[in-house]
Amino acid sequence: MQERQTKQKQIIYEALKTLDHPTATEVYGYVHENAPSVSRATVFRVLAGFASGGRALELRSAGSEVRYDYNVQPHYHARCTDCGRVADVMAEGLPLGGLKVMADHGFEVSGYSVEFFGTCKNCKKA
Ligand SMILES: [Zn+2]
Ligand SMILES: [Zn+2]
Incomplete structure (x- = not known):
């Protein structure tokens, strides 16, 4: 049981890395092709777990x-x-100024x- 859960998590994490900012539905599509026994509910639950456990970000x-x-x-x-695709932007500096201002105002970000x-x-x- 424990081992099965680990396997499920592994393939869901793999989907996250392969698909580039997927929706839960897209993750399910990938998982379903590779491990048809994993249910949609499991995919959603594991993704929520990743997000709350700090292993993934939820982009709302x-x-x-x-x-x-x-x-x-x-x-x-x-x-x-147009197509809804999300790409990473790696840039330095932008939030840091904001974070400092918030800290100066006693706001814990x-x-x-x-x-x-x-x-x-x-x-x-x-
Ligand atoms: Zn586009
Ligand atoms: Zn990203």
């Missing part, structure tokens, strides 16, 4: 499905408003999210 954005990110290091996201919107390369071509 108004009007779209929650996406998951295995990269828990501070980084930003660029979301294409437990997280932040920065998201850029626009049209991705593929959609621009189309």
